[in-house]
Amino acid sequence: MTEQHETPGGVSGRALQKDIPQATVARLATYLRVLAVLADEGTAIVSSEELAVAAGVGSAKLRKDLSFLGPNGVRGVGYDVIKLRDRIEDVLGLSEGHRVVLVGAGNLGRALVGYGGFRRRGFCMVGLFDSDPQVIGTSVGDLRVRDVAELTDAVRTLEPTIAVITVPDAAAQGVCDLLVAAGMQSILSFSPLALDAPATVEVRRVDLAVEMQLLSFELARSAELEAADREVAAGETVGADPVRAAAEAARAVRPVTPIQTSHAAMEPTKGSVVTP
Amino acid sequence: MTEQHETPGGVSGRALQKDIPQATVARLATYLRVLAVLADEGTAIVSSEELAVAAGVGSAKLRKDLSFLGPNGVRGVGYDVIKLRDRIEDVLGLSEGHRVVLVGAGNLGRALVGYGGFRRRGFCMVGLFDSDPQVIGTSVGDLRVRDVAELTDAVRTLEPTIAVITVPDAAAQGVCDLLVAAGMQSILSFSPLALDAPATVEVRRVDLAVEMQLLSFELARSAELEAADREVAAGETVGADPVRAAAEAARAVRPVTPIQTSHAAMEPTKGSVVTP
DNA sequence: AACTGTGAAAACTTTCACAGCA
DNA sequence: TGCTGTGAAAGTTTTCACAGTT
Numbered sequence: 001m002t003e004q005h006e007t008p009g010g011v012s013g014r015a016l017q018k019d020i021p022q023a024t025v026a027r028l029a030t031y032l033r034v035l036a037v038l039a040d041e042g043t044a045i046v047s048s049e050e051l052a053v054a055a056g057v058g059s060a061k062l063r064k065d066l067s068f069l070g071p072n073g074v075r076g077v078g079y080d081v082i083k084l085r086d087r088i089e090d091v092l093g094l095s096e097g098h099r100v101v102l103v104g105a106g107n108l109g110r111a112l113v114g115y116g117g118f119r120r121r122g123f124c125m126v127g128l129f130d131s132d133p134q135v136i137g138t139s140v141g142d143l144r145v146r147d148v149a150e151l152t153d154a155v156r157t158l159e160p161t162i163a164v165i166t167v168p169d170a171a172a173q174g175v176c177d178l179l180v181a182a183g184m185q186s187i188l189s190f191s192p193l194a195l196d197a198p199a200t201v202e203v204r205r206v207d208l209a210v211e212m213q214l215l216s217f218e219l220a221r222s223a224e225l226e227a228a229d230r231e232v233a234a235g236e237t238v239g240a241d242p243v244r245a246a247a248e249a250a251r252a253v254r255p256v257t258p259i260q261t262s263h264a265a266m267e268p269t270k271g272s273v274v275t276p
Numbered sequence: 277m278t279e280q281h282e283t284p285g286g287v288s289g290r291a292l293q294k295d296i297p298q299a300t301v302a303r304l305a306t307y308l309r310v311l312a313v314l315a316d317e318g319t320a321i322v323s324s325e326e327l328a329v330a331a332g333v334g335s336a337k338l339r340k341d342l343s344f345l346g347p348n349g350v351r352g353v354g355y356d357v358i359k360l361r362d363r364i365e366d367v368l369g370l371s372e373g374h375r376v377v378l379v380g381a382g383n384l385g386r387a388l389v390g391y392g393g394f395r396r397r398g399f400c401m402v403g404l405f406d407s408d409p410q411v412i413g414t415s416v417g418d419l420r421v422r423d424v425a426e427l428t429d430a431v432r433t434l435e436p437t438i439a440v441i442t443v444p445d446a447a448a449q450g451v452c453d454l455l456v457a458a459g460m461q462s463i464l465s466f467s468p469l470a471l472d473a474p475a476t477v478e479v480r481r482v483d484l485a486v487e488m489q490l491l492s493f494e495l496a497r498s499a500e501l502e503a504a505d506r507e508v509a510a511g512e513t514v515g516a517d518p519v520r521a522a523a524e525a526a527r528a529v530r531p532v533t534p535i536q537t538s539h540a541a542m543e544p545t546k547g548s549v550v551t552p
Numbered sequence: 553a554a555c556t557g558t559g560a561a562a563a564c565t566t567t568c569a570c571a572g573c574a
Numbered sequence: 575t576g577c578t579g580t581g582a583a584a585g586t587t588t589t590c591a592c593a594g595t596t
Contacts (some may be wrong), residue, residue, distance in 0.1 A: 023587060029489040033468045047555065056470045060589060067557055075556045075595040092489050093496025100488075111387035117468060117485045162491055185498075186491040192309045192393060194332040202494045204487050209393045211480050212376075213305040213368050215438055215462040218478045220369025222461075299565060323577065336567060343579055351573045351578045
């Protein structure tokens with residue numbers, strides 16, 4: 001637990017990924033994204049402060065995160081954008097690219113196939129499956145939708161490392177079983193249901209509605225806070241006067257912080273990003 | 277911080293949402309989903325253990341989470357499915373429903389409009405906007421795509437509480453500014469870029485590629501662990517013998533745990549769910 | 553002077569284990 | 575008996591503040 005940085009030129013040139021904290025890994029993906037943009041813009045060097053602002057986190061947190069990958073920057077200067085990007089790609093296992101199959105060529109499935117963000121980051125769609133005869137044979141992008149019955153065989157040929165499930169809820173577990181039987185080790189499901197799979201298979205779930213529900217909660221919370229504020233104000237000023245009320249309303253615009261909550265439910269709503 | 281449960285019949289009948297931990301709120305959405313399924317199936321009562329398994333978390337965690345909403349279950353019995361569902365909906369501010377506008381009627385935008393998960397959970401799409409003349413005027417579901425130029429006016433009429441951005445990266449900030457100017461308080465962006473907005477506006481970002489990158493990391497990590505295992509084995513058994521190697525390979529199937537990682541990057545990869 | 557890398561403290565979350573109630 | 579609700583312990587993550595480097 002203390003010597004992961006002791007292997008700069010050691011075993012294989014890369015720090016052990018074993019004990020990079022979960023929370024850090026999740027954010028590395030975010031940094032990577034920002035770095036890609038910076039690289040495109042031709043920026044050569046970036047400071048932790050700049051990168052942190054762009055990624056929507058505190059600079060100390062960012063430095064701590066990067067420190068788990070070993071030394072990456074130059075003191076007094078900053079980080080080399082390209083070098084850091086490559087390092088993170090390497091740690092996340094993205095350098096080699098990934099071959100992806102997707103099951104469920106409905107609205108969402110087709111949207112994902114067309115989503116540029118995947119290809120751009122080393123994920124290559126190699127197979128597309130559905131069970132609906134109406135859909136089988138149609139083209140999405142440059143892929144033809146194949147019968148899900150061919151899935152097992154296709155997995156042998158295509159050698160994908162990641163599978164994506166975008167089928168209706170009722171079919172999700174069945175497709176998952178099929179993928180597991182075919183030997184897939186990593187599955188990303190967009191079905192809200194929890195999927196049963198052997199412990200050795202990594203299954204992640206994404207629920208698009210959860211994010212909306214989190215927004216909803218924040219709305220409900222601010223409404224409640226405002227109400228509470230009003231109550232307190234009323235209690236203080238016995239004879240509620242309009243000017244006071246207006247001031248109170250203005251104060252309701254709390255200094256909540258300029259956070260752009262990151263990719264998912266990861267980031268708390270608080271936490272100041274820019275030192276004022 | 278100690279008396280949130282002191283208001284069972286107090287101020288307004290609902291516990292203050294102020295100090296429900298972030299992590300808990302994120303999971304409430306998951307529980308809600310499972311409860312909806314149970315309710316559909318006609319299940320009346322559910323125990324923390326059952327609910328926890330279905331949601332992919334530990335039962336203690338689930339009970340702790342629910343305890344923040346005040347007492348919800350009956351000791352020795354379990355939770356009333358309908359009652360608990362309604363309670364969570366209430367806390368998340370979903371009871372009243374939400375009116376949603378979406379900007380960017382591309383692949384992803386159309387997929388989201390067609391995504392049943394939203395409507396089913398009280399989110400109602402009321403407006404759909406794009407800037408592409410080719411797309412303006414086309415229908416998606418029962419909505420017609422309108423010119424983004426009409427957005428500001430439309431927001432006044434439609435009174436949405438949530439806005440969703442699914443435009444290309446380059447346009448995202450502009451659309452965000454537009455929405456903020458129109459008075460939107462809650463924005464969900466599917467652009468990977470961090471968006472600038474006033475502190476009072478809640479902006480959440482979803483990056484669909486992040487989840488894939490997390491899968492990629494896990495793959496890379498297991499590969500590394502296996503390699504390390506092999507190294508150790510080789511070290512132990514001086515004259516590497518094939519039988520030993522096979523046993524080692526079998527052991528490589530580590531007891532990683534049967535987790536179905538929740539909606540996003542929330543759940544760690546470890547943590548056993550079912551007591552064996 | 554500027555900025556990284558990092559121990560150590562603070563905050564938060566999860567897990568445990570059991571008291572309390574139907 | 576069976577299951578919820580919850581303090582207190584354990585574990586994880588974030589924040590602070592500063593030593594170290596160019």
